[in-house]
Amino acid sequence: MAKPKAPTAPGAAPSLRLETALALLAQSGQSPPAGEPGSPAWLQGLIDGLCQLSSRDALTGLANRRHFESVLARELDRVARAGEPALLLLVDIDHFKHVNDTHGHHAGDLVLKAVAETLLECVRPMDTVSRIGGEEFAVALPNCPPAFGPMVAERIRSRIERRKVAIGLADPISVTVSLGGAFAPQWVRSSLTLWLERADKQLYLAKQGGRNRAEFEPAAVSQVSAEEKSVLFGTPRWDAGETNDPELPPANHP
Amino acid sequence: MSNVLPGHAARARITAITSGKGGVGKTFVSANLAAALAASGRRVLVLDADLGLANLDVVLNLFPKITLHDVFTGKHTIDEALTEVSGGFTVLLAGSGLVEYSRLTADVREMLVQTIASVAPRFDHVLLDTGAGISDVVLYTVSLADEVLIVATPEPTSLTDAYATIKVLASTQGRRAIKLVVNQKLPGTDGRTVRSQLQQVIDRYVSPGLDVPLTLDLVGEVPTDDAVRDAVRRRQLLHECYPGSPAAQAIAALAARMVPGGG
Numbered sequence: 176m177a178k179p180k181a182p183t184a185p186g187a188a189p190s191l192r193l194e195t196a197l198a199l200l201a202q203s204g205q206s207p208p209a210g211e212p213g214s215p216a217w218l219q220g221l222i223d224g225l226c227q228l229s230s231r232d233a234l235t236g237l238a239n240r241r242h243f244e245s246v247l248a249r250e251l252d253r254v255a256r257a258g259e260p261a262l263l264l265l266v267d268i269d270h271f272k273h274v275n276d277t278h279g280h281h282a283g284d285l286v287l288k289a290v291a292e293t294l295l296e297c298v299r300p301m302d303t304v305s306r307i308g309g310e311e312f313a314v315a316l317p318n319c320p321p322a323f324g325p326m327v328a329e330r331i332r333s334r335i336e337r338r339k340v341a342i343g344l345a346d347p348i349s350v351t352v353s354l355g356g357a358f359a360p361q362w363v364r365s366s367l368t369l370w371l372e373r374a375d376k377q378l379y380l381a382k383q384g385g386r387n388r389a390e391f392e393p394a395a396v397s398q399v400s401a402e403e404k405s406v407l408f409g410t411p412r413w414d415a416g417e418t419n420d421p422e423l424p425p426a427n428h429p
Numbered sequence: 430m431s432n433v434l435p436g437h438a439a440r441a442r443i444t445a446i447t448s449g450k451g452g453v454g455k456t457f458v459s460a461n462l463a464a465a466l467a468a469s470g471r472r473v474l475v476l477d478a479d480l481g482l483a484n485l486d487v488v489l490n491l492f493p494k495i496t497l498h499d500v501f502t503g504k505h506t507i508d509e510a511l512t513e514v515s516g517g518f519t520v521l522l523a524g525s526g527l528v529e530y531s532r533l534t535a536d537v538r539e540m541l542v543q544t545i546a547s548v549a550p551r552f553d554h555v556l557l558d559t560g561a562g563i564s565d566v567v568l569y570t571v572s573l574a575d576e577v578l579i580v581a582t583p584e585p586t587s588l589t590d591a592y593a594t595i596k597v598l599a600s601t602q603g604r605r606a607i608k609l610v611v612n613q614k615l616p617g618t619d620g621r622t623v624r625s626q627l628q629q630v631i632d633r634y635v636s637p638g639l640d641v642p643l644t645l646d647l648v649g650e651v652p653t654d655d656a657v658r659d660a661v662r663r664r665q666l667l668h669e670c671y672p673g674s675p676a677a678q679a680i681a682a683l684a685a686r687m688v689p690g691g692g
Contacts, residue, residue, distance in 0.1 A: 396600045397563050397593045406630040407592060408585060 193221065200224045203233070232306040234284060235291035243305035246315050248367050253317065254359040260398075261359045262319040263370055264328060265378045266294065269351045269386040271310035282342040286350055289340040297331045313374075321358060321398065328354045328389035336387065351387035353378060358392065440549035441474065442689065444556050445574035448581060449590020451561035454612040455580045456488050457661060458651070458680070459558040464516035464666045465684035471553040473518040474511070476545065478570040479560040486522050489514055490664035496522045501540050507547060516666045521548065545573055554687070562590075563597050572602050578648065582613040583623050592627055595643070596635050605641045610649040610683060620650030649683030651676050 197207060205227070208220025230242035238246065250261045268274075268290060275283040287310065294304045294312055303315040316327065332352060339347035355378025359370055377390040384390065399407075446462075448455045456479075463473045477485035486494050491512060499505040512520050521544070549555055559570045571577055577598060581591035591609075598604040609627070611620035624647040636642035651657075656674035660667045667677045 397597045399589050399593050399596075403592070403630055403634050404589060406633055407588060407626055 238305040262316040266312040268310040353381040354389035441552040445571040467517035
């Protein structure tokens, strides 16, 4: 890779060939960087704009696959260290090819945008929503208790099913989605590929199972369910001879 | 199980010492159990396999230290890395802060197996002091051992994490017998209570999925003891500074049960 030349004076800026960058920003609808062209503040504004551009999906404005993968990788590290449960949800529009074939690609784009909007409405600000492929979306939900997974998936599924997408003069259309979810294995170092594969397997099962539904990987073996905890800490039924123990404090963690 | 290592007769009995949660005294138990075994005439090696965050050297106040990292990188031989300590046993340190090993690569796996295979014939007992939790490295290290000893305290988070570890070991390694040491046992409580709590939930949720039910064997219970706190603070072995303390006696009883044919 060629060593970049740092601009030392405003006059150095043209040698950086910034026209393309400025054109890209303008074309994506972003305002040009503020400040004196070539000044450090202006250049920083331009760099920020390019970073924003390189992490977003052009059509929906969601995180693109590149950015999403970096979010997932960071989440994996956190789960391995802190043991907080994190969920990866894959969301795929059912029979999307049919939408394109019947109503045209413009309608297809409107559907993609509508699904993107609905996804953003269904999750928390801390979650990352991404368009990772043609009609495939993904949501990373950090610190998501296992019981919340199916609730979030159902919220997404039903809202998208109910949503009418206006496609110009024709009648509005609606679509359904299938979802696949997998939790990152707590305390275990996993890999990005593995996590995506596991969620993808569940998505496949949802498609196989008739679409417009969600499938989740069964709880990882290292997870301890509330039911198991209640047996572990519940009313003890000791054998005779083991009865003189003060009761252990109840499990007070989630 | 450990088909990567030679058979029993030729080598030490390998015991993995692990815990679900950190901070339950796993390394303290490892070091003091080693000293107690050594005191009864056994040749003992403690391999600090907590590759991410080793701290046996801190517990034993070791300096200078040649570590497994130096062996892996070819700076020292394995014999130079084997350190005899005052407790009459030998330690092999992974080296603190070897963060690159917290991700288990095929190379590290291979080096661990080679290391253990090469030193095991010289000892009667090899204690693998693993990291806490259920990381790849911990699971892999445990998979090299003939038996697993879980250290837990009666505290709920420790029990929950110990149970999670037991479940994983049952399903991923086919473990059907696991040894339990209850550490920091409060006065008036009973390690058997802790064991039966764990065994009850194992019987209900783990064993039904197994060919043979999993049994938890309580092999030791170490009471909360001011002597322990003081020994840890002074970075000394319990039997050096407080040989008659209740905790030291508990560790000696545990050692007696660890010798084949004992307990």
